[in-house]
Amino acid sequence: MRSAKELIEAHGPVERDVYLDLENSSPVLPEVVEAMLPYFNERAFGSPTITHKLGWEAYEAVMEASQRMASYIGASSPEEINFTNSETEANNLALLGGCIANKDKGFKVVVSTAEPLSVDFPCRALLPKIGFNVIKVPVNEEGFVIQERFEEALDKGTILVSIAAVNHEIGTIQSLKELVEIVRDKAPNALFHTDASDAYGRVPFNIKELDVDLATLSSYKIQGPRGIGALYVKEGVKVERIIEGQMGTQTLWPGLENVPAMVGFQKASEIAFKNFDEDVSHMRRLRDKLIDGILSSIKDALLNGPKGDRRAPDNVNVSFLRCVGEALTMELSFKGVYVSTGSACTRRITLPSHVLMAIGRRHEEAHGSILMKISRRHTDEDISYVLKVLPEAVERLRSISPA
C-alpha cells in the first residue's frame, strides 16, 4: 500500500480537473472566500454579544446571515435559524435535543433505513442509550420511504420522525409533504425533522409549506465553508442543548460564533438562490448527459436511485459490475476526475453503503458504485471529459479483475 504522499506524487499532468466528489467535501467558491476575508481580521471580528464596535459589527453580520438564510427557505423569522458547526452537529442536535425536550410525550423515534450517518449513527448509538426506541422504516428500490410501512410505524407515543428531504447518495427526492401529513395524522405528538442538506440550494423547498418542525442545512454542500451548518427550528418547537458553554446569539449551540463562516454560508446561499431555476436546469441537463453517456457506453452499469424529476439535479450514482469502487476512484484521480465510492461515510468500515443495501443492491453492486455530484459551475466540457476517461478506467479495471 502506497502512502498518501507517494500517491500524490504519482499524479502527472492531466488534460482537465473535474471535481465531482461534492458529497464528501467541496472547493469553496472564490466569491465566498472573498466575502469571508474581511471578517477574519478587518471588521466584525469581535464576539457578537460584546459591547464594542467589533462586537456590534459581528452582531449585525450574524443577524444579517440569519435573516437571509431564513428568507431562502421561507422561514417566518431569523430566530428560527440556529447556526451549528456543520450538518453533523445540526442532525445530532435535532435528534438528541428534540427527543430529550419532548420525552414526556413518548419514547419512539421513526427514521428510514436510508438516512445519512449523522442521523443513522445517533439513532443506533446515542438514542437507545438514553431510553428511546428507534424504528427504521424501509425504502423501496428507488429510495422512497414505503408509505404503508411508515404509517404502521407511527403512533401517539412517537415523538420524533427524521426523513431526509433528498437522499445524499442516490438523490431520491422524498415526497416530504405527504410524509409530514401522515405524521400529523398518525403521530400528533411527533416533531418532524428533515435533513435538507441535499435539498438546500438544489431542490426547491419552502419550510412553511412543508410544515416541518426541524430542518438541517449544510454549507459545504453548496460550496460554502466548512465549520458551519444550521438547524431550522420552527417557532415554539422545543429543543434542548446537547452541549453547554458560553451563550451568545445562538441559543442552541454555545461558544464563540464563527462569524466568517456564517458570512460565507450566507454568500454561498445567495449564489445558490440567485439563478436557481436556470442553475437547476443546467445541472439536470449535465446529470442526464452523464447518466445517459455512462449507461450507453459501459455495459453492466446500473443507475442507483430514481430518474428524471424525482432525482436531485446534481446526483449521479452508478454501480459497475466486476469493478471495485475504490480502485475506480483512484484510477480516475490519476486522470483528474475526483469521485467517491458508495458512501464516504462508510469508508472506514468494510461494509458497503447502507443506502445501497437499503434499496436492495447486492454487496458486489454496492462495492462497485461511484457517486458523482454536479455543481452549477460544471460545464458540458467537464462532463464530456468524464465520459471519455470513465469507460477506459472501468475497462482497464475489469481487464485486470480476477473475476
Add this chain to the structure above:
Amino acid sequence: MRSAKELIEAHGPVERDVYLDLENSSPVLPEVVEAMLPYFNERAFGSPTITHKLGWEAYEAVMEASQRMASYIGASSPEEINFTNSETEANNLALLGGCIANKDKGFKVVVSTAEPLSVDFPCRALLPKIGFNVIKVPVNEEGFVIQERFEEALDKGTILVSIAAVNHEIGTIQSLKELVEIVRDKAPNALFHTDASDAYGRVPFNIKELDVDLATLSSYKIQGPRGIGALYVKEGVKVERIIEGQMGTQTLWPGLENVPAMVGFQKASEIAFKNFDEDVSHMRRLRDKLIDGILSSIKDALLNGPKGDRRAPDNVNVSFLRCVGEALTMELSFKGVYVSTGSACTRRITLPSHVLMAIGRRHEEAHGSILMKISRRHTDEDISYVLKVLPEAVERLRSISPA
C-alpha cells in the same frame, strides 16, 4: 437603547485602534489567513479519507497539523491530538465523554469554582442529569485552588477532575503539577482534565511532564481561526463520543474535517511557539506597564488575580469602583480601545462574573471590572494610548454616576 447599527455609526475616527478583547474573540493573524487560503479551493479540499488526490492532500495536511500540535505540547503521538470545533466542544467532550467512558469506576466529578463556562455549565446542566455528582472546590482570593479543600473532595469514587491550567479571566497560573500529584494519590481512578486554552502559546507547559490525561487547546485565543479546537487525550485514556456521524480521521468528533481551520490553527501555533520566551517577556512587560499605569493613575482600582510570575503574561483584569463595566467598554470603544467586562460568558445573564465572585469580590467590584489581554503583536505605543484614554473614560463615567 441604541441599535448596534446606530452605535457603529456613532464611531468617529480614532487616534489608534487597540484590540484587547482577546478573551472573547480575536482578529486572525494575517499570516494565518494566508496559510489557510489555498486550502479553501486550491489544494487538499477533499475529505481526508477519500481515495483521490484532493483527499490524500487533505489527509497529509491533517496529519501534519496533528504532528506539529503534538510537538508543541510535548505529546508522544499525533494520535493524541483530537480536533474538535472549538474549546467549547473539547471541554464538553472531555467532561461528558470522559465521565460516560469511566462510569463503572464511580460517579464523582471535581472542579473548581472558577472554571470557564464550557466546563462550569456542563457540570451544572448535563452531568447531574446523567447521574454524576459534581463537587466544586473553592479558590482563594487570587484564584488558586485551595489544596486542602481539593484533597478533601477527592476519593476513589472520583472519576474526573477538571481544573484549568490558567484562569481565563484573572490569569491565575494554577500549580497544575501539584494538583495532578494530589489526584494520583487520593483519586487513583480519576482522569485529570485541564482546559489549557489560556496557557497554550503563552504559559509553558509540557503535557507529559504534567501527566494530565486530557487537555483542551484553543485556536482563536492564539489568533488562529474559529471553528477549530483540540482535545489532547493521553494514549490509552478512554473517552466516548458525545455526537455521532461520519467518522473520518478524528475518532472522537465526527463529520467532515475542517482542514483549512486545522491548517490555520497549526500556523497560529507555529507563530506562538517560534519566539516563545521573547514574546512572553514582551507581553509580561506590557502587562505590567498597563497594570502599574492603571493602578498609579486611577484611584479606587483593584487588580483581580495574582501579580508577577504567577499571572499569565497576557492578562490584565481590573475593577473600577463606582463605574459600570459595560458603560466603560462602550466609552472605550469610541476611543478605539476594545475590552470586555467581567466574563463575556456571563453577559446575557445579569449576574456578575462567577470567577470574580469566587475570589471574593463584591457585586459592585465585579460589575465594574474590565478584562484586557495583551498579544505578542501589541506595542508600547498601544499600551501608552490605553493609559491615556482609560483614566479619562473612568473619570467621565464616575462624574455622571449617580453614586
